[in-house]
Amino acid sequence: MEYNFASRVERMESSIIREILKVTEQPGIISFAGGLPAPEMFPLQEIKQTFNKVLGEGDESALQYSATEGFYPLREYIAAALAEIGINTSPDQVLITNGSQQAIDLVAKLFLDPGDVVLVESPSYLGALQVFNSYQASLVAVPTDPEGIELDSLERAITQYKPKLIYITPTFKNPTGETMGLERRKDLAAILARHHIPLVEDDPYRELRYSGTPVPPIKAFDKDGKVIYLGTFSKTVAPGLRLGFATTSAGLMPKMVLAKQGADLHTGTLVQRVLYNYLTSSNVKGHIKAICKEYAIRRDTMISAMKRQFPEGVKWTEPQGGMFLWVTLPPQLDTTSLLNEAIKLGIAYVPGPAFFPTGGGRNCLRLNFSNSSPDQIETGISRLARLFHNNLQTVEKGTNGF
Structure with a gap:
């Protein structure tokens, strides 16, 4: 059946994050995609x-x-x-x-x-x-x-x-x-x-x-x-x-x-x-203090792993709080194009263009650290590092071939 929708329906778009989260339900996928709190911290x-x-x-x-x-x-x-x-x-x-x-x-x-x-x-x-x-x-x-x-x-x-x-x-x-x-x-x-x-x-x-x-x-x-x-x-x-x-x-x-x-x-x-x-x-302040202590460990684990493993030229934010890091890759890489390859490696993120209403962020991505354990973060960053190294090498070989 065809429906005569209002014109505003044309501007309604599905969240890319929700689409990525469907994929992350597959076994073995470590997801840095969703902006999710850690369920083990729920009271x-x-x-x-x-x-x-x-x-x-x-x-x-x-x-x-x-x-x-x-x-x-x-x-x-x-x-x-x-x-x-x-x-x-x-x-x-x-x-x-x-x-x-x-x-x-x-x-x-x-x-x-x-x-x-x-x-x-x-x-x-x-x-x-x-x-x-x-x-x-x-x-x-x-x-x-x-x-x-x-x-x-x-x-x-x-x-x-x-x-x-x-x-x-x-x-x-x-x-x-x-x-x-x-x-x-x-x-x-x-x-x-x-x-x-x-x-x-x-x-x-x-x-x-x-x-x-x-x-x-x-x-x-x-x-x-x-x-x-x-x-x-x-x-x-x-x-x-x-x-x-x-x-x-x-x-x-x-x-x-x-x-x-x-x-x-x-x-x-x-x-x-x-x-x-x-x-x-309840002791709400104590509960929030416990959340902050755990999330700080996860943030620090992610930053430390990136410092050790990410290739030269990759930059990231080091926030004092919240749930996210923002990663900027060398301009020759496209995080949307890399996403399928990342998922094959067992890691998910949100490509940067999703957050730009009028274009931008092609070489950027968002990582969530609050919903993964420190061990998962170490493994996930290792997979991302492999993805970035491999693709930078491919780009460099292609450039040198001309």
Whole structure:
């Protein structure tokens, strides 16, 4: 049967990461592709006990429809936690969402008409690019450096394109792992105020810091309500709960609530109560500290293995936190073309072009270190090193043959 789809369906594309993950289910494949937390770090027993506690209280309302805004005590908890990092908000300005991914979609629904411009980092988070494309936005990539989006380039893009929205992940950025410095955050907040443009600050990795000094969110310097701040519990508790949040200005929040009402009425009542009880009855800071300790070992193992085994000319980021490293190969190599060969060797990664909305990253790739054991990381990097050495030798022989 043929269907008469809306024109926006043409801009909906499957995530290359999801396609790669299907392949990685094959036996023997070590995957550095997905942005997955380590399942062995999930607080399984605590969550199980909390489910039993919530249901054992005999309060049927835990299974009932509930407010679109979210469970009020959970919103109070989030507002208090945000105050600790410099964000002054109230529970009434917090919306519970089905992961922060839904929050990106809600913002896009509110702000974007077909053809509207969104400024994004180059490279940028693939999931956000998918959302903006589905709303038929025009994506403009702004250059970045090791501290994130370049502010001079951003101001020029604002003047030239008159964007509706800016989207960034300034802390342990997906895909590079890099973090924006303090002064640039302050300067960016001033740019937003000067040009009256909303910015989505997607901050899923903030708590996963292994070294260096924490920096406040851009939202902490937002005096005019221009920053829409997104967070999640997927990286520190469990992604299967699908619980995230957004905090916005008091003026924008009612529209966010209306957008969510039309999408799904509300986030699951039971999982919100379970999360709240877990957060208030467990040693959450100790749990996050344990995650950070383990992920730091995995990050260091990957960097050490790359230093020993990767060929000369290969470069990579060394992030202070998060879940990813960004690798740049010599320009004659194409990471998309190499992927099938990599999978035959039993290793998977995400090619760089997936993160560039308007082209780029041909010789780059993203590696995830959080979801592989140190032994798997050693083996996987060895396989990648073999792939890179072999293909560089092939290219050099071809060049010398002319």
